[in-house]
Amino acid sequence: MLNIGCHLSAAKGYMNMGKEAKSIDANTFQFFTRNPRGGKAKAIDEQDVKSFLEFMKENNFSQILAHAPYTLNACSNKEETREFALNTMADDLRRMEYTPNQLYNFHPGSHVGQGVEIGIDFIVKQLNTVLTPDMTTTVLLETMAGKGTEIGRSFEELKEILDGVKLDNKMGVCMDTCHIYDGGYDIVNDLDGVLDEFDRIIGLDRLKAIHMNDSKNPFASHKDRHEKIGEGSIGFDTMVKIINHPKLQGIPILLETPNELDGYKKEIQMLRKSYTM
Template sequence: MTKIGSHVSFSDKGLLNAATEALSYGSSTFMIYTGAPQNTRRRPIENQYIDEGREKMKEAGIDEIVVHAPYIINLGSYKKDTFRLAVDFLQDEIRRTDYLGVRNIVLHPGAYTDKDPEYGIGRIAEGLNEVLSGVKDTSVNIALETMAGKGSELGRSFEELAEIMDKVESNGRLTVCLDTCHVHDAGYDIVNDLDGVLEHFDKIVGLDKLAVVHLNDSKNPRGAAKDRHAPVGSGWIGFKTIYDVVHHEKLKHLPMILETPWIGKNEGAERPMYEAEIALLGGTALDRFGGEFAEHVEKLEHFFAKQDIHHRDFILNTWELLKTDAKAKKEDGREPMERLYDLIEAEGLFPELSEEQINHRLTAWLAGKDALLALTK
């Protein structure tokens, strides 16, 4: 069975909190940070309601989750203090991950900052060798994440990942996390040639090394090297491609994790679209939301058709406008989903629904006619 879930919070009651939140979205897997991703402050892992969380997971049939390493770890740094922090902190995070019984911790490989890529690749491999030599008593793999190429970050090509892995002695402990937004932004054409991209990955790294997939749409065209996630269907990648990733014969056995942005007009009231995204990608939207959900999506189809608004054209044209027309962006910087929501609200189409519920239905409309037809069967 395909496992689709989201990034969830590990705060308050730790694993119990994370499992409860994940289940509220209909997740069959999920990803956590074991503490804040921006700092080193950590509560003792033993006190994080681990048994209670595992019991909740067991009741729901969740047998695999993922941990993400903090962003502040940079194994590519030439600065001694930064490198030492990265090695020591990653070892601690691996031990915490092992205590949770999780197999893979996702890691951004690192950035070379003021040096060059060759230096950074060697430095990252040096760090990974030291990290793994210090945690031989654990069974955790480090899943190096494919990166978008922003700034001096490495892992922006399959070749860079392979070069890092080849330099690590215990590279049997290294796996890969494929991020759809990142590979798109790095220049890989998963929209028109997903099979070709996967074949290239298999040749350079090996599909047997894939352990996790991050599901994110992108706010930028292919090759932009920006790394700006969008909700599924509201970016340059589109729902169909992400659906194809989820159900691809060579990928569908892997845990699929959504990291899409929370959205909402009012600050502090933003909500994730995880529940709708998981249901639509997993084909359970009618079971999750009921028949009225399909009727509402049909209503949106008719509403936007009258205004000659096609979901993909509107999305891509809006992003292109915001990218190329500085004046237009300054005067009206609203992103595509916000513009569509405003049209719905102005028409008063769904006065009985909350903003989150309307955005769920908008997410389904953005999935396109194939998904719409599937909803009505």
């Protein structure tokens, strides 16, 4: 089954997102846990969540993906920024337990000149503080394009973080197609080679979600500018190869392309028609 969806607004609650997803032939979706630029999260409506969980079962939804705010930087050189990241993630993970066994994704962060090793150490310390044995959520590190001082620009950097996490069974990776292509992994000409490298360094069993985005910029540009499917430098043919790759079946695919709901619907229809597995 092709598990595919897009980014939806959480402002009106879980059931609204579920109904919007179904209306565009999606069976998963992504949402921000709170304002993407930070701030206090909206109170959980327990009845809304209960109705949504029933809706998920009735409509054969796959896991959904919650995305941490962009302002979360676990490896900042400022203590107050790291404290905000710690408190925000801890709160998010508590809230995630209202919808058990789902996915929570975050950008590893930027070390802002401190160096990769110091940055990774801060990230690992945060994860070792917020992860608990009884949590059901899987926390995902997102692959990054490598702009500025971003951490997560290589599979090796992600592996170093994963190796430092004590409860590593609670961890996984979200692979962003725009990010890894901009970061220098040639999924257009050597998708099998990139997946083999990921498997060798991290392990494909760690790959829990895919952000499917075309790129406005050329290969290895380290820019991170998303484009609509088939309208960028990655191209539609590569997306078709990804959704039909035998090693990637069942993994939730989330579109983060510059679209409104009707645009997402068109992209989902295009991809579903091209799915042959």
